[in-house]
Amino acid sequence: MLRYAIIGLVLSVWTTFGQICTDANIKTVARIVFGEARGEPMRGQLAVAYTIVNRKNHQAYPNTINDVVYQKRTNGREYQYDTLHMTAHTQAWNDAQRRNTQEYKNAIKASGDALCNRQRDPTRCATDYCAFDPCRSTRSNKWWRATNKLKIGNHYFVCRVAASG
Template sequence: MEILILLALGAAGVALYRSRIDVAVPGVQAPNAAPEPTRPNVVITYEDDYSYGSGATYTAEDVDYMARTLWGEARGEDDAGMKAVAWVIRNRRDSGRFPSSIKGVVTQAWQFSTWNATDPNRAKMLAVTESDSQFRRAQSIAQLVLSGATPDPTGGAVHYANESIIPSSSAAWEWIQTAETRQKIGQHTFYTGVA
């Protein structure tokens, strides 16, 4: 089944987004479609880029990977908390210290727990669709952050953690104590200056 999505964002200077998404439906074989092993029953074909008046360009794949990560890591947060996590992803991509793509950043081993093979949230995150209101919200926030249409509330943070669930005897607690900047937004604390 082929779904054509057209999205015109209303802000001045914001360009049109057009994409074709191929969806594998159980029992229906799309021609030449092979499902991705990480996304059961879903095949997404990314065709076009988003382009904004600010000159920022990003792909539908960038939005999808960021939105899935936001859904898995921060769907219980308000918009401010979800935007802050999105900015950590973008800051990492832009830093030169992490992979240079959104997909590379969020799927880097042991960086975003929702992508870890042992995370109980992973299967849900991979299967989530636009019928989920929190996923639609995550997609919107991903587009805002990737386009630069919303400011970075983290001050350039490339790390964050929910300190309330990290044991003080863990390795994560050690790097938290050496971080330069700490800013709490929602349930997460955001850090810069982590070696």
């Protein structure tokens, strides 16, 4: 019986991470990690990468990596990840990628570690983060309760659970 439970667990982990552990997804997530957490310790970059994985697996967010990354704010004009609508960030990413800088390599590593489940999620469940606290991303609202607040590097991370009542 234990053998079947272990096999089920392995298949579940592979289903969650095996399908998202692709070069294209790693590069997509690395673009966010680079723009949002460049210069942070590797644990902080890993945490930012895991917020994307956690969003993909959370009922309030889209269920693919690309849809999570490119989701727009309610105004329909800006991406949820600020780095995507900042020209200077895009230029820095393109330059770092072309020159294969250490910052680029770190973003790729953190993204691969999260998407391929090579390292554990240091946030345990975070879908949201902010460079200061409190902010809209780290506060509860009428739909979701922010829990497990944790500071890693210069970011505050929170998990989201449905608000009751």
